[in-house]
Amino acid sequence: MKKNEFLLGVFLSTAFILPFTSCENDDEPVVVEIPEVTEGVYVLNNGKYGSNNATLSYYDVTSKTVVSDVFSSVNGRKLGDTAQDMLIYGSKMYVAMYGSKQIEVMDKQGKSLKTLTSKNADNSLHQPRCFTSANGKVYVSFFDGYVGVIDTTSLEIGTIVPVGLNPEQLTVANNKVYVAVSEGLNYPNTGTKVAVLNASTLAEVTKIDVVKNPINVLSDSQGDVYVISMGDYGTTANNTLQRIDKQTQAVTTVMDATIMTICNDTIYAIYSQWNQPTVSYIKYDAKNEKLISNNFITDGTKLTNGPACIKVDPVTGNIYIGDSDYQTNGDMYIFSREGKLINKFEVGLNPVGAFFISNK
């Protein structure tokens, strides 16, 4: 009885309110903007080569708690040997397992959806290295000298083309795929080329000369491509950041840098070559091609060991720098966009990057 009376009351009151509200917004529906928020951060830990101890750590931004080895707890088996790179694209996460020679495709909770492998003509397996994505496709480099495309719906590796030995990072810009062909295992005779492929067919367009031993590649929204080459670690060439012009494809040296990431057309890089006494934390405006700062850590925070990786959260602008001594579990330092330390949390062995999960 009481319930019916209550419901009648609700019905009657809404019957009076609704006519008034609907009058005001006759033409457009109400659109509520749900702000994009970073919910969590996955940290990919490389592990030690041959030790099968690559892991994924998960950091919850709100509760500030860490779950180590998410993959094992979700899937009941280990991630595998030597995780090299990770990509979160669409609703899936892709991890390149260089040691285990396969690509793990997971959902955003870490549940494995499929494991991808691909074979050479001689039945040996391709060795996945780094990812990039564009226009619904995921591109992957294979350390034994190839670049391939993954269809994100069927989760199959499609076209695979040879590019040169030991390709590392790659990016898509100007409808082309730019891949760093390091030939790193042929040290000291390392490679000097960035291979450029057609983004649809993967046919080779050209090869661009850069400083020897190119590793890192990324692009800005204008189509300029940035490359970091290791050089010969300071004997005749330092770790060098170069820019490939979007139109002329000419290469210009920008400055010394060892690793980098890009967020909203700002490059965040770290220069930490072997014989350098101090580490530089660089902020560079990629749109206007100018240096913003040589030390973006503004509160004097010093990493315990040394920087291992750098990534920036595109939603908050927070900078995630991994600290590692390569023998014990690393730590992830979170800096605000003003360069002040927000928090620090423990990750696994040899972190290679932070990858962000948002609510969108």
Add this chain to the structure above:
Amino acid sequence: MRHRDLNGVEVVERARPVVNREGAPIQVMNRDEMLRLGMQELSEVVRRFSGVTIKDYGGIGGLKTVSVRSLGAQHTAVSYDGITISDAQSGQVDISRYSLDNVEQVVLSIGQTDNIFQTARMYASAGALQIETSRPGFAQRNYTLEGQVKTGSFGYINPSFRYGQKISKRVSATAQTDWMRADGNYPFTLVNGTLREEQKRLNSDINSWRGEANVYADLHQAGQLMFKAYYFDSERGLPGSVSLYNPEARERMWDRNFFTQARYENNLSRAWSVKGLLKYNYAYNRYQDINNKYTGGRQDDRYTQKEYYGSGALKYTPTDFLTYSFSTDLFVNTLDATIPESPYPTRYTSLSVLAAQYQDSRLTLTGSLLGTFITERVKTGDRPADRKRVSPALSGSWRILEDENIRIRASFKDIFRVPTFNDLYYLRIGNTSLRPERATQYNAGVTWSGTPFPFVSYLRLSADGYYNRVHDKIVVLPSLSFAKMMNLGEVSIKGVDINMETGLPVSKQLSLQLAGTYTWQKAIDITDPSKKNYKHQIPYTPEHSGTASLTAETPWLNIGYLLTAVGDRYALPQNIRENRISGYIEQGISANRTFALGNTSVRLQGEIINLGNINYEVIQYYPMPGRSFRVSLKINY
């Protein structure tokens, strides 16, 4: 007065060191014990000693190195009939290469042994594993023949042949050869979270052959002379660590080793003795990895090492209680390598030792001073600084009661190891500014031997507590760009070694021997308090380990049982669950019988290894074979 020439007595057994009397811990295993326990490999003998850790990469052809009291394999010298086996490139010796077939005695000494009449090089390590071969005995005729065939699981077969000839009253010679091959593709269970998979070890084959020839000349007053030539040739697959999900193992290794050595000893008078040794060593190693990630589809590295070695020692015993010795060694090591930027180093080493010893029935005191000078030349690049160092060692043992064989002992040794050629010159990682890695050893212990009960024929007990410090430990320091060798470690090692041996002659038909060892080690990294592995146990060092063995001899059959227990260890510097390798217990049983058929003796032996069928790991992700068998047949004429 007529006189009669007595037939000379041939002493063919080696003098066994009096284990309990020495000032520093020493352990001995002789041929009888090895045969009783059915041991076929040198690593099986070494496992029975306390205070050692063996790094075993598994399989019949797998690499096995010895580390004494957690100091590392580079601090342990291995010698073959008095001359150190060396590898200037890696600094460690693979003991899987040396056959036990002609071995008379294996001695492990920690610190400095009381036998001061040694080469200077035997003073230059924290510990030494001495392998001594047997000399032929010609009791029945002027020649001896021995043929043996061994076979076992995983396609293992090992025929060998040994021939001894008495050439004259003073000169005899031996020649022996053996060939060994195995498939090595043993099954193992791979545990991955909730998954359990039966897999086979791949690319685990080995094919090797060995040849050795010795000439012994007894020149009476003019001394004794011994020549040896040795050749070893092998090809093996390297299975690598088990890689989860898509294992591909295509690494291969070839080794060729030839050495020749000459030894001369002479007791010039009651007070003076002299010893001289010469050795030439050639070692070739080829490593190949077939993988499309390399230019040309493969990595193919070839290394050639040569060593020229000479040593002279003088012993002076002025009274019954005092002995002095002086030894000096000179040797040259070279390395040629096909890897890029190889500097072709040549290392000249000069070692000199002055030692003194006082010994009576109750007290032994030994002191020595080792002087080292090393200089190195390279064809390209930087060369390391010359090394000069004086290293002291002091030890003593005292029989505290006159009528009871109970002794206390204490020893100290300050020693170092120089960086290996790999540490100095390896492509990109090598660092010519490396300093030597130093080790300081302190040991105190008590030994007792006697026959406390009537049913016991002998009982020997020893217990030692020790403290070692490693300074400037050479480790690889990785960084964002690449890795480099650095003097970056400080390790503190505390431990206890306990040994027990007893013989129980039960009846005329049955005789038992029981032995056990126990080692406790706390080897912790104390380099940097800000590091996450500060005061953590260093990798591959179990805190607890031990062995127990029981042998029973009867007229019909001899049986040996051996148990090895090793506690948890960590594969990486941080002592966390993820890095932990489970402890294990491995058991083996062997039975043998010797038949006499006229002038020939035939010995049959069978063993079951790893009775519990556990795929335990010594090195992480290098599983050991499960239960397997070995059978051998030996004919002596």
